Amino acid sequence: MSTIEKLPIEQDYSYLNDRLIAQQAAFLANPMPSAQQRIESLNKLKRIIINNSDAIIYSISMDFSNRSESETLLAEIFPLLDAIEYSKARIKKWMKAQKRKVPMTVMPASVSVMYQPLGVIGIVVPWNFPLFLGLSPLVSALAAGNRAMIKMSEFAPRTADLVKDIIDREFNIDEVAVFTGEVDVSSEFTKLPFDHLVFTGATPVGKIVMRAAAEHLTPVTLELGGKSPTIIHESFPIEEAAERIAFGKGMNAGQICVSPDYILCPRHKVNAFAQAFVKAMSRNYPNLRSNEDYTAIINARQLTRLQSYLQDAKEKGAQIITINPADETFESTRKFPMTLVLDTTADMLVEREEIFGPILPIKAYDSLDEAIQYVNHGLRPLALYYFDWDKQRSDEVLARTHSGGACINDTLSHVTVDDAPFGGIGPSGMGHYHGKEGFINFSKAKTVVRKGRINTTKFVAPPWNKPAYNLLVKLLWFKFKTLRR
Template sequence: MVAEVKELQQNNTEIQRMQRIFDAQKAAYRQHPYPTAEQRIDLISRIRPMLVDHQDAWANAISADFTNRAVDETKLAEIMITLEGLKYTTKRLRKWMKPSKRHVSALSWPGKTWVEYQPLGVVGIMVPWNYPIQLAVVPLITALAAGNRVMVKMSEATPRTGALLEKLIGELFPEDQVAVINGEVDVAQAFSQLPFDHLLFTGSTAVGKHVMRAAANNLTPVTLELGGKSPCIIGQDFPMKDAAERIAFGKCLNSGQTCVAPDYILCPEHRMDEFIEAWKAQVTQSYPTMVNNPDFTAIVNERQHSRLTGYIQEAREKGATVIEINPANEDFTGSQKIPHTMVLNVTDDMRIAQDEIFGPLMIVVPYKTLNEAIEYVNDRPRPLALYYFDWNQDNCDQVLKHTHSGGVCLNDTISHVGVDDIPFGGIGPSGMGAYHGPEGFQTFSKAKGIYKKGKFNATRFILPPYGRGMHKFMFKHMLK
């Protein structure tokens, strides 16, 4: 009881602090509404040493939050990707900031028009637990590049990482420029209710609905990066060893706790056994042991572990075939890790078929024709990512034109997320809006259309009274 009261007090204190910071950032933005390119680059550049100089601290904090997170996965998927995004943004920022020239029609002549990209004001960023550095700092960089003040709410599931980010950000920026908020679910709820000028949320579809509902009360624009069940289709003739190797890159990273991880495989019916053997060999090669292997990332907490093991148990009880890959025949009792597991003969009434898996379990579904595979994908909610493996470009074009997804990789998995020059975002149940690339800059900017008329006023020729010669001439030649 004492602990609960203490936690409640801490959360109330954090909510009060959050409101104070929000008010301070709004006031600071009004005093300085349009930072120069040099000022924005200076802010962004402060982040690089924060990442590079504290690599070990980042890896240790995340690993402690997960009980074990592979160090190389933190460096590859969090720090390195974020640094690449920082370099990319810094190099292109001045170009993005330039006004965009537009053309006027005969009705608006003589005059000129253009679009300027104005900072929105105060941006809120809500961060999930699976990649807490990358998914906090990449949108932070983009929001700063667009000239905004930023508040970041970290996940309660990664408290050590959140505390480290709050400490290091506090050393680099005044609170009225950038601030990090930590705390439990009630703090996150209060955060989503602030009248931000834009709110970016990354997380589950279920929570995304609550965030959008809270934002709607303030008419706050939202970008939602949600996830979903991302399919992976193996072409009829694609080399199976290569497919297993490339799919494993996206599925095994972070033990499948990735929003764009392959969720289910559509495999040619006559090659199912071939895939199963290739997948077993690939996982075994990567993880000859698992329980005490530092390269094998754990499930983030007991709640997520129970959810995943519950999927396996229910699927098995309802008749699914469960193939556990455990090369060293280890006992996982008491461990927060789960071996990579294939689930076959899945039916739609199983929870594993309905929910985003977000873990080291993978459904494998046979198909006969490419059209059948496409229909299987289209019968389900639109995913955040889709993967297709085929050297035949006509088949690739067929998949691209007849499916919807937030993004696509051909002949690979998840690599598109690391390509800075293309937008990243979902569609429908997998989200709305996008960031990364110039689209990210535009997400956090107001594209303000401007029209300027010169000294000569051609409008006088169409002023009332109507029915004069100029009106008749315009209607005759322009209303067709």
């Protein structure tokens, strides 16, 4: 008896391209929205967030199996509302054409730069902050007068469905359209000829996204990650450093692209820092299993990855310190205790890979120069943290290292600053958004030269033996030769 081979069902992704075409057509019908129209769009987004805040908090917590209300408020909802209010108050100023200097060869004329919306912005959202990292780029895109298509993360499905529902109810789909679905949808989404594409996620995937965008010469903003270092200077109080770092590393159980990835600590203070960090974490999270303040790992795949990092380090001789104040077990849960790793070596996964979870290696150094060299020998990270009250040394560390952003005597907080750009460098990303830089990023800065009624170029046009041309040449030579060297 013969069997009929079942062929795979070919998926139809044409709806993505259809939506892009519809948004492009709507944009062409209104290519320069007024400041008031942009403010109204941001007000609409603000109402969506406020009116659905309880549902947002619940959905995100369910996707993680547990995440505290406070973390979602502090890391997602409040920063978004701040960003909306900040942009609303400045849109009119940002939209004004900027006057620029007129060179002698162009006089008489005026020169200005106007900022035009790009068109349709594609946004690919990660799972770790599924609201903030989707709607934060949207704030900048709307402020710049664009339309947007958003692909939510398949690893936070409840939040994805909720965001799609609340956006669809308030926005016309020709303004903002939200899509859900698995990784195949994300792959097809990144192949669309957007006017700009924003991707937040892992560096290897960022390379794939950039290759797909290159097919259409689509400009990209890549917010990736990497191994963000934390350097503690010898003079800084070790318990103070531990307390501040524990807060940042504990947020979202370390599942943050700018989370401190490893500590560089003076050699003779490594044990003291480890003890102080255990104390600080135990105070913040006295128990874990039933603690609603401590976030779970997003899924079994990520949990297995983190466990493999620790197993690899243990097998290669590292010292493992598990911070589990109540001495609990975690079978059948995705709670993963904060874990310190000492005596690491370059061949361990915790040194080679971005950790993105509650594991914190501590590396000893003997001089600040050695710590800086260690950072500079690695790939440029998304963030760098340095603890030192001395401003001169802090400025030196900032000048001698490269990172997407930095905090002195703190961690994470630079991400929530609206009046400053956020973005990576090299393997940790490219491009910026937030605030004015976000407006610029999603706009075309177009130079405009405006001439008057009199055609002055005819006085210097060929043939090149005209008196006016000879005078212009003499004036220019006089200008350049008399400039101070």
